[in-house]
Amino acid sequence: MTVAENTLKNLLIxxxxxxxxxxxxxxxxxxxxxxxxxxxxxxxxxxxxxxxEMRRLRLEEEVNxxxxxxxxxxTKPRIDLVGTFQTNGLAGTxxxxxxxxxxxxxxxxxxxxxxxxxxxxxNELRRNALLNLGDVVVPVVEPSPVTLPSQFIGGxxxxxxxLFSFNTRQIVVGAxxxxxxxxxxxxxxxxxxxxxxxxxxxxxxxxEQTIEVEVRNSVQAVETARRRVLAARAALRSxxxxxxxxxxxxxxxxxxxxxxxQRENALVNAQNQELQAQTDYNKALxxxxxxxxxxxxxxxxxxxxxxxxxxxxx
Numbered sequence: 001m002t003v004a005e006n007t008l009k010n011l012l013i014x015x016x017x018x019x020x021x022x023x024x025x026x027x028x029x030x031x032x033x034x035x036x037x038x039x040x041x042x043x044x045x046x047x048x049x050x051x052x053e054m055r056r057l058r059l060e061e062e063v064n065x066x067x068x069x070x071x072x073x074x075t076k077p078r079i080d081l082v083g084t085f086q087t088n089g090l091a092g093t094x095x096x097x098x099x100x101x102x103x104x105x106x107x108x109x110x111x112x113x114x115x116x117x118x119x120x121x122x123n124e125l126r127r128n129a130l131l132n133l134g135d136v137v138v139p140v141v142e143p144s145p146v147t148l149p150s151q152f153i154g155g156x157x158x159x160x161x162x163l164f165s166f167n168t169r170q171i172v173v174g175a176x177x178x179x180x181x182x183x184x185x186x187x188x189x190x191x192x193x194x195x196x197x198x199x200x201x202x203x204x205x206x207x208e209q210t211i212e213v214e215v216r217n218s219v220q221a222v223e224t225a226r227r228r229v230l231a232a233r234a235a236l237r238s239x240x241x242x243x244x245x246x247x248x249x250x251x252x253x254x255x256x257x258x259x260x261x262q263r264e265n266a267l268v269n270a271q272n273q274e275l276q277a278q279t280d281y282n283k284a285l286x287x288x289x290x291x292x293x294x295x296x297x298x299x300x301x302x303x304x305x306x307x308x309x310x311x312x313x314x
Contacts, residue, residue, distance in 0.1 A: 074186035089163030225281035
């Protein structure tokens with residue numbers, strides 16, 4: 001008891017000079033015991049669902065499924081549909097310098113724009129043709145007035161009106177088709193993902209067998225300890241009855257002090273054996289909880305798991 005007490009103090013007390021070292025630790029509860037046998041099927045099911053190794057393998061299988069689907073799609077033809085919808089807010093104020101009237105904008109022949117340059121080149125060509133043709137008269141191209149629709153003349157409000165009225169919309173629809181001829185990279189990735197799936201399946205089978213052995217051994221140890229407790233309790237009851245009978249014989253003078261002390265020693269030994277059997281039962285139960293990965297839950301300790309993002313397509 002002193003060794004166990006010092007071990008517990010070493011885990012709880014941080015300071016070596018603390019006065020808590022000189023205080024005695026008195027247990028207040030009794031070792032737990034359940035006479036109901038442990039179910040092997042339930043323990044195996046809990047181990048498969050709770051063991052972190054199995055959860056890790058299941059997550060790896062889900063990742064492998066996604067990789068298989070992705071690489072399998074890479075080996076197939078690809079069709080991309082592209083669509084664009086565009087609307088423009090076209091509006092502005094007419095430049096007075098480029099108009100012959102307020103409502104008829106003109107192109108300035110002497111201006112810097114591309115249209116003015118083209119008009120000058122056309123007039124130059126016509127003048128050269130006139131010189132070559134002699135008496136043939138070639139008219140000179142003069143800029144003609146260009147009228148704009150009223151919806152394109154205005155300020156910022158007219159621009160917003162044109163934008164949301166969709167009168168200047170533009171719709172583009174297209175399709176792109178790709179045929180992966182001898183896509184060695186995608187095929188190699190797909191083959192590698194299939195090999196990984198086989199490796200995960202083999203690892204899962206091996207891990208399940210390991211868990212099966214651990215759980216079966218732990219359940220057997222709990223069952224053995226449970227029967228030892230029952231046998232120790234039966235021996236304790238027998239020792240108590242023998243001591244009570246020996247005391248009655250001693251009271252009537254048919255027994256001796258030596259025999260009475262022997263019965264008392266047998267009772268103490270039976271009590272120690274029961275306590276040791278209960279301790280072994282709790283140790284075996286703790287080992288079973290470790291094998292099934294239910295230690296925290298059995299002790300009412302719950303840890304919130306982080307919320308995983310939703311899977312694609314679900």
